[in-house]
Amino acid sequence: MPTRPSDSEVTTTRPTKIPKMEDSIDVVSASTATAPIPSYRPDAKERRYDRQLRLWASSGQKSLEQARVLLVGCNATGCQSLKNLVLPGISHFTILTDAKTTAQDVATNFFLHPESLGQNVADEAVKYLKELNPAVEGVANVQDPATLLKSEPDFFTSFTLALCCDVDPDLELSIADLLWQHSSTPGNRDVPLMSIRNSGFIGRISIQLREHCVIDTHPDSTHTLRIDQPFPELETYARSLDLDSMDSMEHSHIPYLVLLVRALCDWRDAHEGQAPSFEFRDEFKETLRKGKHKYDEENFDEAIGQAFKCWNTSEIPYEVESLLSRDNVKNITASSHNLHILLHTLGIYLQSHPLPPISPSLPDMHSSTESYITLQNMYKRQYQSDLAEYKSVLDKVLDSVGLPSGAVPVTEIESFVKNSGGVDIVNGSPLSAQRDVKGLTREAINEHFADPESENHLAIAEHLAILAAERYRTKHSIWPGTTSDTTADCQILEESIKEMSGLTALPGMAKEAIVEVVRGGFSSLPTTAAFIGGLVAQEAIKLVTDQYSPLDNTVIVDLVKSTTTAFKL
Amino acid sequence: MTRLRQTEALLGSKVFQKVRDTPVLVVGAGGIGCELLKNLVLVGFSNIEIIDLDIIDLSNLNRQFLFRKPDISKSKAITAAAAARHFNPSSGIKIHPRHGNVKEGQNDIEWIKGFGLVMNALDNMDARRHVNKLCQAAGVPLIESGTAGYLGQVTPFWRDRTECFDCVTKPTPKTFPVCTIRATPSEPIHCIVWAKSYLFGKLFGEDDEALDTEELDKAQAAGENAEEIEQLKHEAAAFRQVRAQLGEEDGPKRVFEKVFHEDISKLLAMEDMWKVPGRVKPVPLGYDAIVLGDFVAPPLRSGPVAQTNGRPVPERNGESSTSALNANSKQLKDQRELTVKENLDMFIDSCRRLSARMISQPDIVLSFDKDDDDTLDFVLATANLRAIAYGIPTKTRFQVKEMAGNIIPAIATTNAIIAGLIVMQAINLLSSNIDKATNVFLRSDPAKPLGIYKLQPPNPACAVCRDIYVPFKVDVSKCTLGTFVDKVVKEWLPKGLGASNGNANGHAEEDEEINTEEVEWSVYESTRILADPDFNDNYEKTLEELEVVRGKMLTVRDEDDQFRAVHFCIVAPDPNATNTYTLPPSPPGIPRKPKKAIAPADDSDSSPPPQAMDAPAARRTGLTPSEAVSKKRAAGDDDDDGVVTVASDGQDSRKKRKVDAVVDMTGDDDDIELIE
């Protein structure tokens, strides 16, 4: 007969809900309490942002709170994007458009209301978006963007990031050119631009960034344990263990990392200092296996599983090496980006060290708490010593370009040294190049469009359909699909794609893509707007916080199939 | 409806009409719920019920965009509905908000049948499974979703067409042995569990002596050290005394002396306890020494880096959310390491505040809530003081909040993306084109943000979606269990549970050999046994007396566990009925279970426990990168956005998905269920 599961474990029951505290720091306090309000309590702002601080930390939040975002155009997708940036707390946003609110706007845009009809759409949207977060400044600019671009180009470069939503293709390219030139001027900050198109279920996000430094890509694994090249303290410790006389408890809780270092030492001693090569892997594993006192010692199994680390030589990661060879890393000046300076310093450090500074963190492994912490402390000490050396190199580097010793904040140095495998520099391409049917776009056409079997065939077809639609729009001043004869519109797009691709007959799913793009009439379907608005804001946050590798540079969204496909064009 | 013409054109008029006409249910008005409600209204859904038991908290406002600061402490469901309605007051859209628990009895199978589609926007496993079961029982399609940081997931479930939420085994929350928590902690999490689940309850929670004794008896029965158990029982009894004096001037000091000095001294006196290799003896804390500043903390268990105060915290990888977080931890107030004196002050202060609340509002039972600063301060202080006594690294307020509250990061962008995808899947299901519906994953990979894999068929061994459900209209105050057994089980159900009329998964021939005499049956409510052939004590009792009321299920199983269980879902009686109960016109066929139960759902509500034991254990080592990422996130579940499983590459092989499911650790923010 089935019985209730019984176990000896601590379980807890669902508590009855009690009224929670209001948004105040000093809540009910007893009259007897004498201590002042403690300094360890987070303030209201930290509490509001608690859940995101756990994702991008206070450094990311600080960058976010300094970000000024420009939205040119004001459709549902644009407003959804802004919503997702206002909520986590950017500093400022401006919506730039001279358009009036239409019935279609009211129907698809949550941040417009029936009474917004006929009013300036920027004014109306700003009004409702501002409500989302009182800490964020929102401004409506109802001038004609094209006029403003001529009269006041500095306006555009004063932002951290520009979003163009449903903006006339030519105007968009002019804004992109301006920002590209600005960003290419030495000493200027890069102002990335995101171009957003949306037609029914189909969408496209393109990003123009000149050079973007990622200070933390949050890689899956940064554990360069250097088992094959143990630092002296680790080697001495591993050699000092008297494995045979240990009690069984202790023996089965030696971290695998120590077991491997020890086995490697023993191997080298017996093989004239040579590490085991790949051919001797089975023999090496066998020595580990023989070391077991009992067959079920998990730590030994882990060691055998990780034994490959003994013949895979730790090297400077390829990604790091390629960053070091960049011109703006090799040649730095006082106005160089901190990341360039830090990488330059790493290059010099590596002239006298075989590997970058060691990381202080260890992965989880089968071990007793005591042995684990002992091991961890060894790594921490080695890290501290590597860090000190790195800092002394850095001071010389800073001095050589005329910067004071504290020019790079300590937190930034430490974060870099701990995580040098987690930095990246992304070089984007100008929007104009992405729109040309040359270079990478040409390659993508040859690879994916000409071949209907390619898994990216439909996505590149959709991109071409959007490109053709942009040309249509430039010529006719309206979007395809908004005329009474959509069949004719499809025809025009087909011809345009043939011309762009150089193919005389349209392959595979090209027609399907054209029909779908035309059918959408370049209006925002609410779900597509919500989806793209989320993706756009996600990428914007990456760009603003310098965390995580950003999209480079185009993603095609197809919500008929629930797919996204990225291209570098 | 001119304003929706564009949407109608894109969806097609047939599908659009379904969108307009289908009553839908949204369970949860949190991060995903707010976004979802907005999308549904904009797309043109016109008959929406939204249910949530939660109230709005300040920490919701970074993503739950239908709420404003003045809404704090108001009902999420009601506030969200009002905000969404405001979008277009004259559109004829009906939103019916309900502030309540989806698990309440009135939300029964008949209720769920009133919807054409259910969408979960939940934060916890328990409610997810409950809604899944309801939808499976009623045959209503369900779209499940969840987010964690940058990751998210949308999965449609539909009885007989796809697998259900429980078809793939979910791992159980990590728990700790009683003695580790109460006597021999070795890691920070042990101290936090002790502070939150034990000490807090002892001092401020419901005073439940019986429960405590029962738990310890069970621990002893399970083979834990008898002497240790005995000691813990004494300790528990002594709590009643300090608790009674908590409101007095030196109440907190007395608690301190008892918990951090006397109890630890007593444990130290038990020589045998400390002979176990690997155990480190604690050091009793001196109140006056800490106050005077001459307290010397015992060394950390490792020894070499121990200092007195402000000692470095060894950060085991994975315990904090991001590496950037560690690098910049100095900038936030609650990410500062506290000294032993600060911990003591915070302990005294929070003790006073909590006892003042207990005295002024005796009817409200205090419980730990990560967003209630008094309770968090108390848990933080006592966990750290205990850690200091045991030479375990202390944690910051930020970390303790995450570990004790099972917090996972939650942001607006992910919720927006996921809510957009839910509506797309909803449209796929409504367009009666289930082939278009897919499982969708959102990943942090910029090269391919979305991964899809096709819907899976039901797991034949699933103890939720393969069971039989029968709506049972009954007057529980009149119908006795005896009546149910005699009239329903013995007479109405097919002769012999196995003699099914078809639909027997290829076991038809064998089934025919079974007859009534050979099948021994039992009746359960959840895991509680109410009757079996040798146990008829409850026959005279009404269902109401047995607490089998609306929303619950009477489950009939055969003793040998050969056949699918039959669940009678209790619903309100038919007002026109002459009998005390009404059954459907014909009884169901009851198929045999597959011979070998492979990884059945670990459903403690409906399946006999031996099955749950077959669940594969999570792999502990050698995780692939994508699993490692998931593992990091396994820290818990946020209050609004739920949890996800991660597919690394849109693969649809069963094996791959098993691994993904294993890393899908779910806790529940609001249920302080502990997982690591």
Ligand SMILES: [Zn+2]
């Ligand atoms: Zn199932």
